[in-house]
Amino acid sequence: MTVGFVMLAHASLDRAGQVARHLSESGAPVVVHIDRRVSDADFRRFKSKMQDYPDARFSERVTCEWGTWSIVEATQKAAQLLLDEFEHVDRVFLISGTCLPLRSIAELQAYLEAHPGTDFIESVTADEVDWPLGGLHYERFTLRFPFSWRKSRKLFDRYVQFQRRFGVQRTLPKNISPHLGSQWWCLTRETLTAIFNAQDREDIDRFFRRVWIPDESYFQTLVRQHATRIESRSLTQSKFDIQGKPHVFYDDHLALLEDSQCFFARKIWPRAEKLYRRFLDPAKSAVSTAEPNPLDIERLFSRSTERSMRGRAGLHMQSRFPPYGWSNGATAAPYMVLQGFSHLFEDFENWLDGATDLRAHGRLFASDRAHFAGGEKTFSGCLSDDSRLRDYNHQAFLTNLIWNTKGLSQCFQFDPADNQNISWFLAADQNAHIGIISGAWAIPLFRSDVPFPEMRKQAAHLQRTEDNFLRLLSDGSYTKARVKVWSLAEFIEDPNTNIEAMFADHLIQTEHLKLPEMADLIGFGSFLQKLRNEGMSPHVMGDFRVADGEVIVAVPPKKSGS
Amino acid sequence: MRTLKNYRLRLERKRWRARAFRKRRELSVAINRTGQIQSTDILLFSTIRNECLRLPYFLSYYRNLGVDHFFFVDNGSRDDTVEYLSGQPDVTLFQTDASYKLARFGVDWLNWLQMRYAHGHWSIVVDADEFLIYPFCDTRPLRALTDWLDASSIPSLSAMLLDMYAKGPLADVDYQPGQNPFEITEWFDSGNYTIEPNYKFGNLWIQGGPRARSFFLEDTYAAPALNKTPLVKWDRGYCYVSSTHSLLPRRLNHTYETGGGERISGCLLHAKFLNDFASKREEELQRRQHYGEGREYEAYEESTVDADGFWSPYSSRYTGWRDLETLGLISRGTWI
Numbered sequence: 001m002t003v004g005f006v007m008l009a010h011a012s013l014d015r016a017g018q019v020a021r022h023l024s025e026s027g028a029p030v031v032v033h034i035d036r037r038v039s040d041a042d043f044r045r046f047k048s049k050m051q052d053y054p055d056a057r058f059s060e061r062v063t064c065e066w067g068t069w070s071i072v073e074a075t076q077k078a079a080q081l082l083l084d085e086f087e088h089v090d091r092v093f094l095i096s097g098t099c100l101p102l103r104s105i106a107e108l109q110a111y112l113e114a115h116p117g118t119d120f121i122e123s124v125t126a127d128e129v130d131w132p133l134g135g136l137h138y139e140r141f142t143l144r145f146p147f148s149w150r151k152s153r154k155l156f157d158r159y160v161q162f163q164r165r166f167g168v169q170r171t172l173p174k175n176i177s178p179h180l181g182s183q184w185w186c187l188t189r190e191t192l193t194a195i196f197n198a199q200d201r202e203d204i205d206r207f208f209r210r211v212w213i214p215d216e217s218y219f220q221t222l223v224r225q226h227a228t229r230i231e232s233r234s235l236t237q238s239k240f241d242i243q244g245k246p247h248v249f250y251d252d253h254l255a256l257l258e259d260s261q262c263f264f265a266r267k268i269w270p271r272a273e274k275l276y277r278r279f280l281d282p283a284k285s286a287v288s289t290a291e292p293n294p295l296d297i298e299r300l301f302s303r304s305t306e307r308s309m310r311g312r313a314g315l316h317m318q319s320r321f322p323p324y325g326w327s328n329g330a331t332a333a334p335y336m337v338l339q340g341f342s343h344l345f346e347d348f349e350n351w352l353d354g355a356t357d358l359r360a361h362g363r364l365f366a367s368d369r370a371h372f373a374g375g376e377k378t379f380s381g382c383l384s385d386d387s388r389l390r391d392y393n394h395q396a397f398l399t400n401l402i403w404n405t406k407g408l409s410q411c412f413q414f415d416p417a418d419n420q421n422i423s424w425f426l427a428a429d430q431n432a433h434i435g436i437i438s439g440a441w442a443i444p445l446f447r448s449d450v451p452f453p454e455m456r457k458q459a460a461h462l463q464r465t466e467d468n469f470l471r472l473l474s475d476g477s478y479t480k481a482r483v484k485v486w487s488l489a490e491f492i493e494d495p496n497t498n499i500e501a502m503f504a505d506h507l508i509q510t511e512h513l514k515l516p517e518m519a520d521l522i523g524f525g526s527f528l529q530k531l532r533n534e535g536m537s538p539h540v541m542g543d544f545r546v547a548d549g550e551v552i553v554a555v556p557p558k559k560s561g562s
Numbered sequence: 563m564r565t566l567k568n569y570r571l572r573l574e575r576k577r578w579r580a581r582a583f584r585k586r587r588e589l590s591v592a593i594n595r596t597g598q599i600q601s602t603d604i605l606l607f608s609t610i611r612n613e614c615l616r617l618p619y620f621l622s623y624y625r626n627l628g629v630d631h632f633f634f635v636d637n638g639s640r641d642d643t644v645e646y647l648s649g650q651p652d653v654t655l656f657q658t659d660a661s662y663k664l665a666r667f668g669v670d671w672l673n674w675l676q677m678r679y680a681h682g683h684w685s686i687v688v689d690a691d692e693f694l695i696y697p698f699c700d701t702r703p704l705r706a707l708t709d710w711l712d713a714s715s716i717p718s719l720s721a722m723l724l725d726m727y728a729k730g731p732l733a734d735v736d737y738q739p740g741q742n743p744f745e746i747t748e749w750f751d752s753g754n755y756t757i758e759p760n761y762k763f764g765n766l767w768i769q770g771g772p773r774a775r776s777f778f779l780e781d782t783y784a785a786p787a788l789n790k791t792p793l794v795k796w797d798r799g800y801c802y803v804s805s806t807h808s809l810l811p812r813r814l815n816h817t818y819e820t821g822g823g824e825r826i827s828g829c830l831l832h833a834k835f836l837n838d839f840a841s842k843r844e845e846e847l848q849r850r851q852h853y854g855e856g857r858e859y860e861a862y863e864e865s866t867v868d869a870d871g872f873w874s875p876y877s878s879r880y881t882g883w884r885d886l887e888t889l890g891l892i893s894r895g896t897w898i
Contacts, residue, residue, distance in 0.1 A: 241896050245713055248898075252701035269706055300898050308896045311824040315890045316757055318722045318789060319818045319827035321766055378874040381753020381889075384775040392782040393756035403890060404753035 001113050003028055003105070003186070004089035006078040008071070009097025010035035010064060012270035013046045016097030022280045024053040026105035029086040032056065033078045036063035057081055067149050069208060071183075071215040079192055093186040098267040099236060100249075100279050103288075108235075108263050110289055112186070119191050119227045122181030122234045123220040129180050136160070140212040141178045142169045173200070173207050181220040184236035184266065187227075194226035195219065237294050238266035239301045242308045247301060251275055256300070262292040314403050314431075316396065331402040331431045336411040336506075337481075339466075340440030340488070344519055349373070351516040352411065356506040359405065361412040365394070365419045380404035387419075394422045402431070409506060416441050416465035427472050432481035434473065435502045438466055439488040439541020443519050446527045456534045466540055489542025492518070568812075571762075575810035578801045582673035588660035589635060589671055592644065595654050596631075596679060603630035604704055606686045607675055609668030610634055613690040614641040615838055618740040620690050621650060627694070628703040629686065633679065635671045637662050654679075666804070673801045680796035684708040687806050688792050688830065693744075694721055695883050696828035697894035710897055711826075712795070718809065719793040720817035721828035723786075724750050724891065725771045726880065727835045727872040735837055743833035749877040751775070752889045755788065763808040765789060765815035772872035777861035786858060790830055791817060826895030829886055835872075 005023050007030060009016035020030050032050075034043050043061075050056045059078035064070045079092055091112050101108075112118075126138045136143075143163045147155040163169075172178070198204065204222070208214045223230055237260060241247055246267045249257060251274040257265055258278075268275055311320045314332025336358060342348040352360040353373065362371030370385040372378075377385055381404035383397065384390075390397045402410060414426075414434075426432045441462045445455050473483045484502060491498050496513055507513070525544035532538065599605070606629045610617075621632065632653045636644055637660075647653050658671065665671050672687055684704075688694065696707055696719065711719065726747040728735050737746055755770035766789050774785035790806045794814060801810055808815055819825050843859045862868075878889065886892045 241898075243714055243896070248710060248713075250698070250702050250706055252698060253898075269709065271703075271705065304896045304898045307894070308819075308823040308825075311819065311822050311893075312890065315824075317755075317824075317827070317890050317893065318720050318757075318766060318768060319825040319893050319895065320823065321757060321759065321818045322820055322822050376875075378775075378876050380876055381878075382751035382772070382775065382874055382876045383754045386775070386779050388779050388782055389754075389775060393758070396756040400753045400755070 001091070001109060002086075002089050003091040003093055003109055003112060004082045004086055005030045006075060006082055006092060006094045007032045007097060007099075008035075008064070008074060008078070008094070009033065010038060012098065013038065013042060015268070015270045015276065017046055017049050018276060018280060019095075019097070019100060020050065020056060021053060022101065022282075023105065024050075024056050025282065027055075028105050029055040029082060029089055030057070031059050031078045031082040031085075033059045033074045034061055035074075036061040055086070057085055065148070065150075067145075067213045069211075069214050072208065072218045075215070075219075076196070080196060083189060083192060083196075090189045091186055092189065092192055093235070094184055095236065095264055096184070096266055098270070099184070099238075099264045100266075100268045100275060101263065102237075102257055102260065102265055102279055103263050107288065111263070114289065115231070117188060117190070118229045118231050119185070119187045119223055120231045120233065120235050121185035121187060121220060121223055123179040123223055123230060123232050124181055126178035126180050126217070136212060137180065138178060139164075140180070140217060141172060141176075143212070144168070144170065144210055145212045170207075170210070173203055175200075175225060176204070176207070176221060177224060178217065179220045179224055180217050181232070182234040182236070182238060183215045184234050184238060184264070185219060186235050187219070187223065191223055191227045195222045198222075198226070235262070235292065236264040236266055237262040237292070237297055239298075241301075242305055247304070249275065254278060256296055260292065260294045260297050261288070261290045262294050262297075265297075314399060314406075316399055316403075329431065330425070330429045331399050332406050333402055333409065334431045334433060335402055335409060337414050337426055337432055337434045338411065338502075339414045339416075339435070339469075340437030340491075341435070342413050343440040343443040344437055344488070344491070345515065346517040346519065348516055349413070355513070356411075356503055356508055358409050358411040358503075358506050361410065363415055363418055364398075364401075364412040365390070365414065365422055367417070367419060370397075371413075391419060391421070394419065395425050398422060398425065416462040416469070420465060420469070423469050423472060427475075427479040427481050430480040430482075434481050434483045436466075436470070436473075436483070436485045437488055437491045438470060438485060439463075439538070440491075441466065442488070442528070442538065442541055443521070443524075446521075446524055447519070452530070452534065456531060456536050459531055459538065460536050463536075463538060463540055470540070487540060487542030489544055492521070571810060571812055574803075575799075575801055578670075578673065578803060578810070579677065579799075582670045582677060582801065585660075585665055585670040586674040586678075588658045588665065589656040589674070590658065592636070592655040592657045593648055593653065595652065598652070599631050599679070599683075601682065604628060604684045604686070604708060605631050605633065605680050606688065607633045607672045607680070608635070608688055608690055609637055609662070609671060610639065610643060610690045611637045611662070612639045612641045612643060612838075612842075614639075614643050614646060615737065615739055615836065616690045616743070616833065617643065617646055619742060620693075621653075622740075623693055624686070625652070627699065628705050633672075633675050635668060635675070637668070669802050669805060676796055676800070677798045681798040683796055684711075684793065685796045686793050687802065691743075691833045691836075692723065692790075692792070692830040693833065694792060694828055695831055695886065695892070696721070697826065697883055697887060697892060697897060699828075699883055707897075708793075708795070714896075716826070717795045718791050718814045718817055719826065719828055720766075720789065720791050721793065721830045722755075722768050722891070723771075723788040723790055723830045723832050724886075725773055725832045725834065725872075726750050727772055727877075729873040729877075730871050731869055732835055732839060732871055733868060735835065735839075737836045743836060744831060744880055747833060747835055748880050749873055750880060751872075752878040752891065760808070760815075763803065763810070763815050764812045765791070765808045766818060767807075773858065776865055776867050776872060777858060780861075791815065792830060793828075824893040824895055826897050827892050829883075829892050831880070840868075 023030050059081045062070050062074040129137050149156045208218050248267050248269050250269050251272050313329030349360045361373045364370045369387050370390050473479050525546040528538050529546045635656045647655050727749050728747045751771045755768055758767045760767050768789040769785040778785035787807050792806050847859050
């Protein structure tokens with residue numbers, strides 16, 4: 001059994017020639033098609049270097065334009081020549097000038113012998129392919145494409161839209177069920193002969209002349225009529241990126257290509273000296289019958305697609321800049337925002353740091369500076385604690401903080417007294433888990449000895465601010481954050497349960513949850529009453545009854561946890 | 563409205579080009595080796611002044627990446643810069659004593675040289691203290707990148723400026739000519755950058771890094787711009803507008819994705835804080851030829867950085883482009 005090669009080349013002819021000579025030296029007949037657009041001088045030079053290889057032929061040159069019939073025509077002519085000239089060839093392998101054989105021809109022969117009568121060609125029903133490059137699958141067969149995609153893209157697109165809108169369609173020839181697949185295949189002599197000698201070939205060719213990108217559908221469709229056994233995969237490892245151009249391999253892919261055990265890879269950067277030297281090395285002799293295993297390469301390809309489609313969530317950088325608050329992750333990871341807790345509990349942040357796996361910061365948006373955990377001056381990524389830098393771009397400050405600390409959940413305290421500009425961002429971010437004990441800001445006021453009129457002013461301001469934030473958070477059409485709200489009165493009814501509800505996902509030990517000391521609220525009810533008497537109406541903290549010596553929750557609070 | 567805006571930008575571009583054309587008279591050629599340039603060569607353009615310290619490594623670094631020809635405009639160097647460059651086989655040297663500031667910090671001169679020599683070439687515009695890093699730069703030459711950019715129809719590569727600094731006082735840095743500066747100044751800020759889109763030119767305005775957090779607390783708005791687009795497949799109709807921060811036509815500035823995906827980008831490692839920082843600072847405060855009247859240098863004088871340096875426990879150490887990618891400073895985009 002002998003395999004023969006058809007090579008289509010149009011650029012970097014030195015490399016194409018090198019590969020053609022290598023194949024020829026390995027005993028395989030080669031027919032080379034050089035694009036008509038290559039200058040005659042270059043063609044002659046190429047030809048002269050192939051003089052000493054009796055099993056190399058050149059097929060009639062066709063001007064090849066990408067996406068058009070010319071490429072199929074060139075393939076037909078070259079394959080016909082190969083079949084005619086080398087009668088002992090019973091497998092035809094189609095490669096391009098930028099393909100590189102990763103395994104020896106002997107290995108390929110052995111592999112093909114182990115699969116008698118099998119056509120290796122990717123051939124997928126046109127209704128079911130789902131390739132990244134937009135829209136045109138089945139329509140490649142049913143629409144008309146008189147305009148060049150490369151040269152006049154707008155006309156091309158408009159004409160497609162026009163045909164779609166008015167339902168203009170070509171009729172398919174009988175017996176044709178459209179299939180698509182990679183351009184690079186390996187077919188048996190029988191199948192190819194059957195395709196070439198088919199009675200209705202003229203009609204079929206006439207039809208495919210007007211199909212879009214027929215090199216990915218002509219043979220792929222016709223094998224379904226003539227082949228006996230089809231392995232729907234290509235022996236050439238090649239894939240298109242999101243823009244529809246083939247991925248390129250470089251020197252640093254050497255190990256990856258070697259491990260893949262594929263027979264050919266495309267496309268190779270012409271100056272990848274190391275790859276050409278290694279894979280065209282005639283001394284490479286080990287013969288293995290291993291199956292191709294392109295899994296790692298596939299993974300690389302799909303990561304590239306992923307990068308261009310979604311990118312890394314929560315990252316804002318020079319070449320990825322979705323608007324702040326865009327849906328695929330405004331921030332890189334979930335984080336927690338707590339309001340009121342550090343007023344109610346003594347030394348709350350330290351407790352949190354110890355009892356949970358959260359990195360517990362203080363008030364990051366405090367007016368004096370960003371209170372990083374441990375009182376540090378800078379934090380991850382050299383974020384500065386300076387309030388001016390932070391407020392210069394508060395969204396960047398937060399997205400940077402979360403991006404820089406990916407993998408370590410962050411938690412910070414928020415307060416009505418803090419810079420509120422970030423609140424819109426917090427509410428809209430689905431990564432934000434917000435817990436609020438409303439009215440807890442009154443505790444430090446209650447314990448301070450600020451003169452009362454001044455205090456009333458402050459309290460009114462804080463309450464208004466907190467009210468605004470709560471209203472924002474309860475706007476379901478805007479808020480994407482996970483929110484839990486307790487009024488102070490409600491929270492202190494059962495602090496343990498409430499804390500557990502808040503930190504369930506993060507607690508290190510849940511049994512014997514030992515909460516930090518709670519602020520002493522004796523007299524808080526009287527304090528609120530005094531504010532009322534001064535003309536203010538404190539309501540966000542729930543109802544505290546005025547009683548001597550203890551706090552009594554009188555009326556069930558209005559605001560409840562969600 | 564868009565048509566009007568585009569037309570205005572077109573006029574602006576023509577104005578800058580006319581200005582560059584006028585400014586060509588300030589340049590006199592010292593060494594002309596442009597005859598050697600092949601049609602596919604990658605070219606590099608730079609305005610320099612007293613850069614003897616950095617040039618030996620600069621040239622070897624970019625030659626190594628695959629730059630074929632260098633264009634320098636020497637703006638009145640008083641050290642051996644001119645002699646040194648005269649001896650280099652792949653350098654074309656222009657000289658001028660005209661005002662750096664009036665040439666808009668060298669932009670006009672380089673715009674002219676690019677208009678004249680860079681048409682159809684991939685061309686890099688950097689300062690002598692900027693070293694281009696891009697994905698896979700340790701295994702793939704610049705040509706691999708430009709070939710791929712060509713195939714992807716991407717005409718320009720963004721590479722933000724990354725200030726590199728040493729651990730310890732700035733005055734202690736001891737750099738020798740020819741040495742890799744990032745053996746000494748190997749630290750950088752990885753995650754304190756702010757980005758603001760510029761609607762006029764369509765580029766991203768990036769600020770932050772050690773200079774912003776040390777010198778510009780009082781006036782954060784004035785912190786230096788770090789966004790740069792140094793690598794462009796040049797056409798004689800193009801021009802840089804302000805330094806390499808923005809270009810015209812506008813589409814050259816659009817080097818980023820807005821739908822969530824990532825595009826390819828690189829970095830310019832900034833070897834600014836070497837031995838000569840103090841003397842350069844001194845000189846610039848006298849000459850007042852730098853951007854914003856050397857506001858940065860004044861801020862520097864008032865700060866304590868001389869003694870403390872920029873280093874913080876959260877500084878990152880540079881070990882290669884892969885770090886920068888993991889940290890989200892650069893991206894390989896769809897390049898595999």
